[in-house]
Amino acid sequence: MRKRNVRLASVALAAGLVLAACGGEEEAAEAPAESTESGSEETVTVEPAQDGGSLLAAVQERGTLKCGVNTGLPGFAAPEGDTYVGFDADYCRAIAAAVLGDAEAIEWIPLSASARFTALQSGEIDVLIRNTTWTATRDGSEGASFAVTTFYDGQGMLVDTDSGFDSISDMAGTTVCVQAGTTTELNLETYFAAAGLAYEPLVFEDNDQLQEAYYAGRCDGWTSDLSQLAAFRGTWPAEQGGTESVKILSDVMSKEPLGPLTSDGDTEWFDVVQWVTFATIQAEEFGITQGNVDSLVASTDPEANPGIGRFLGLVADFDPGLGLDAEWAVRVIQAVGNYSEIYERNVGPDTALGLPRGVNSLWTEGGLLYAPPFR
Amino acid sequence: MAGVGLSATDAPRVAVWRDVRILRGALQVGFVVGVVALGVWLVSNLTTNLDRLGIRSDFEFLGAPAGFRILGSDFEASGTIREALIVGITNSIRVAVIGMILALLLGIVVGVARLSQNWLIARVASGFVELLRNVPPLVLVIVFYQVTLEVLPRIQDAAVSNGFLFSNRGVWIPWVTLGEGSRTYLAVLLAGLAAAIVVARARRARFERTGEPARAGLLATATFLVVAGVGWLVLDPPITPSLPVLDGRLVEGGASLYPEYLSLLLAMVLYTASFIAEIVRGSIQAVPKGQTEAADALGLSPGQRLRQVTLPQALRIAAPATGNEFLNLTKNVSLGVAVGYAELLRVAQTATGNGQPAPQSLSLVLLGYLTLSIIISLVVNVANRRLQLVER
Numbered sequence: 001m002r003k004r005n006v007r008l009a010s011v012a013l014a015a016g017l018v019l020a021a022c023g024g025e026e027e028a029a030e031a032p033a034e035s036t037e038s039g040s041e042e043t044v045t046v047e048p049a050q051d052g053g054s055l056l057a058a059v060q061e062r063g064t065l066k067c068g069v070n071t072g073l074p075g076f077a078a079p080e081g082d083t084y085v086g087f088d089a090d091y092c093r094a095i096a097a098a099v100l101g102d103a104e105a106i107e108w109i110p111l112s113a114s115a116r117f118t119a120l121q122s123g124e125i126d127v128l129i130r131n132t133t134w135t136a137t138r139d140g141s142e143g144a145s146f147a148v149t150t151f152y153d154g155q156g157m158l159v160d161t162d163s164g165f166d167s168i169s170d171m172a173g174t175t176v177c178v179q180a181g182t183t184t185e186l187n188l189e190t191y192f193a194a195a196g197l198a199y200e201p202l203v204f205e206d207n208d209q210l211q212e213a214y215y216a217g218r219c220d221g222w223t224s225d226l227s228q229l230a231a232f233r234g235t236w237p238a239e240q241g242g243t244e245s246v247k248i249l250s251d252v253m254s255k256e257p258l259g260p261l262t263s264d265g266d267t268e269w270f271d272v273v274q275w276v277t278f279a280t281i282q283a284e285e286f287g288i289t290q291g292n293v294d295s296l297v298a299s300t301d302p303e304a305n306p307g308i309g310r311f312l313g314l315v316a317d318f319d320p321g322l323g324l325d326a327e328w329a330v331r332v333i334q335a336v337g338n339y340s341e342i343y344e345r346n347v348g349p350d351t352a353l354g355l356p357r358g359v360n361s362l363w364t365e366g367g368l369l370y371a372p373p374f375r
Numbered sequence: 376m377a378g379v380g381l382s383a384t385d386a387p388r389v390a391v392w393r394d395v396r397i398l399r400g401a402l403q404v405g406f407v408v409g410v411v412a413l414g415v416w417l418v419s420n421l422t423t424n425l426d427r428l429g430i431r432s433d434f435e436f437l438g439a440p441a442g443f444r445i446l447g448s449d450f451e452a453s454g455t456i457r458e459a460l461i462v463g464i465t466n467s468i469r470v471a472v473i474g475m476i477l478a479l480l481l482g483i484v485v486g487v488a489r490l491s492q493n494w495l496i497a498r499v500a501s502g503f504v505e506l507l508r509n510v511p512p513l514v515l516v517i518v519f520y521q522v523t524l525e526v527l528p529r530i531q532d533a534a535v536s537n538g539f540l541f542s543n544r545g546v547w548i549p550w551v552t553l554g555e556g557s558r559t560y561l562a563v564l565l566a567g568l569a570a571a572i573v574v575a576r577a578r579r580a581r582f583e584r585t586g587e588p589a590r591a592g593l594l595a596t597a598t599f600l601v602v603a604g605v606g607w608l609v610l611d612p613p614i615t616p617s618l619p620v621l622d623g624r625l626v627e628g629g630a631s632l633y634p635e636y637l638s639l640l641l642a643m644v645l646y647t648a649s650f651i652a653e654i655v656r657g658s659i660q661a662v663p664k665g666q667t668e669a670a671d672a673l674g675l676s677p678g679q680r681l682r683q684v685t686l687p688q689a690l691r692i693a694a695p696a697t698g699n700e701f702l703n704l705t706k707n708v709s710l711g712v713a714v715g716y717a718e719l720l721r722v723a724q725t726a727t728g729n730g731q732p733a734p735q736s737l738s739l740v741l742l743g744y745l746t747l748s749i750i751i752s753l754v755v756n757v758a759n760r761r762l763q764l765v766e767r
Binding site: 173193201203217220 | 517715721
């Protein structure tokens with residue numbers, strides 16, 4: 001009896017000690033781990049300067065681009081076979097074409113909203129193109145750099161076509177279904193309060209429940225990002241009246257600029273991603289398309305047309321120093337076309353999403369798309 | 376035991392590290408130290424990580440304006456997060472308390488029905504139990520929500536009758552608007568209640584003393600009505616009826632039961648009732664057979680036998696297990712998240728989705744449901760103690 005007690009006691013005491021020690025040890029172990037982590041972060045930031053390679057060299061050596069995309073958002077990044085199709089997916093292809101010369105040399109990495117920044121910080125992906133809104137907080141504290149915006153989105157409102165609502169100001173005394181998410185409720189409240197409209201918000205965590213509730217007439221409007229609403233409208237089931245039975249109001253309640261992101265501290269790689277994006281915009285401005293790029297390369301006289309000549313890599317002594325060869329922009333256009341083609345193919349008026357260009361037009365047409373000069 | 380006795384008498388010869396009493400003490404101290412160290416480490420780890428990520432770890436955000444509204448409440452967007460969370464837990468309590476009462480009543484009825492000698496009633500009751508208790512409550516909530524939305528008419532075709540308004544935006548019932556003097560009148564009503572209790576006690580005491588018929592209930596009710604009536608006349612009707620009126624897509628007046636609330640409540644009541652029914656059935660069967668036979672021997676009718684002999688004893692047996700079901704019901708209220716019911720978790724998630732810190736918000740949800748559960752536990756324990764047979 002006594003022996004057993006002693007043994008029991010010593011085992012438990014040992015367990016207690018181990019527990020306590022564990023606490024101490026892990027605490028101790030954590031501190032160095034943390035410092036090495038920040039240390040390695042520093043080395044990552046220093047590395048490019050040392051060998052001049054940055055992620056660009058690493059990607060070229062690897063031969064594939066690790067691109068982080070949405071797990072499935074029609075029009076932007078939707079899985080199809082082994083690859084992804086959509087607006088965001090095409091920008092992955094454009095980068096792969098410029099950097100690797102092969103638009104399909106991509107390792108697709110689908111990411112949830114909560115996992116995306118971690119994946120970028122940890123180096124699991126080279127670039128994140130996953131309808132991510134550019135905000136000050138994200139730019140400042142998520143360790144990410146936002147390249148130029150590829151899609152100017154905003155929070156919108158979807159209503160029945162026969163509802164008689166032509167703008168949000170008609171929606172006094174309605175119930176609005178809200179898809180829970182970052183600032184959706186706040187934008188809704190701000191907008192309705194500013195317009196002096198009474199309303200009731202019904203917040204759903206899950207899109208499917210929200211959609212069922214909307215079908216049943218539980219709410220008069222459905223608010224979310226315009227691009228997402230367009231995707232849902234495009235796939236509106238026929239037994240619920242099909243696409244034409246609902247419409248998206250023209251009011252935009254918030255600014256949601258979406259674009260590609262790279263990890264902080266690698267300016268060379270950031271510049272490449274940035275300028276691949278600019279190339280698609282500049283190509284539209286020049287009128288260079290997937291169809292005419294090859295004939296333009298053959299026929300353009302760089303003397304007479306130096307702007308287009310530099311873009312197509314025909315001016316012999318022009319090297320912007322992006323670390324890419326002269327024909328990178330040509331490959332981008334060959335692979336995915338210019339901005340207009342990417343837009344029209346994935347989200348434009350003739351697609352299921354049917355989004356008009358709106359503010360996503362060239363600056364020459366009153367839109368927000370503006371590429372700095374290629375010179 | 377010999378060993379312990381030996382160590383007690385020959386204390387000097389036993390080394391400290393082999394003394395059972397010291398070892399036992401050391402064990403307990405060591406364990407407490409270990410647990411505290413683990414706790415301290417976890418908390419410091421959390422705060423360190425939050426600091427590194429630039430996320431605040433204090434609770435000052437509770438005083439910040441919420442910026443969002445909550446369905447079915449007067450909560451304004453300018454209210455604070457603290458007020459929003461209070462609306463959330465009030466909504467949780469609304470489902471939990473009403474759910475418990477209804478589930479208990481329904482559970483007793485179904486439990487008794489399962490033992491009925493009427494074949495049809497017994498089968499229907501056991502079908503009810505088997506169907507409901509074998510389905511996950513989340514599925515029930517979602518199914519009932521869909522059904523509510525489909526069955527009730529759209530707001531444009533809302534059915535209005537006798538002050539009731541039915542639509543899938545909610546069911547509106549006649550209600551009252553409290554006027555200015557309503558608080559004073561509430562005090563009058565409470566005073567009337569107190570007077571009624573005094574009268575009832577006095578009558579009962581008189582009955583004990585003299586054996587005169589007490590008529591306690593009758594006289595107490597009369598006292599209450601007199602006080603209430605006089606108060607009503609003096610204060611000039613402070614309470615006016617309010618009927619729901621449809622105005623476009625908005626309903627003015629009345630009190631509304633939203634489909635989210637209705638479907639969650641229905642799911643909670645039916646699901647919990649199916650378990651309580653089984654507890655009641657088991658408890659009735661656990662009442663010794665001799666009790667039934669004695670009741671029969673006294674010539675009680677089956678109804679009397681159930682009400683006077685079997686059920687009072689069965690419910691005593693059922694009380695602790697039913698308390699557990701009440702706790703389950705309360706916790707299951709958080710499933711309202713799935714159908715957009717603004718209970719505590721939904722409100723906290725809305726807050727975190729709109730930039731409030733998640734660790735603190737969620738720990739408040741934890742604390743909220745924990746507090747609710749502990750209160751219910753205490754009430755059930757007290758009730759249980761008072762229900763127990765006092766053996767003399």
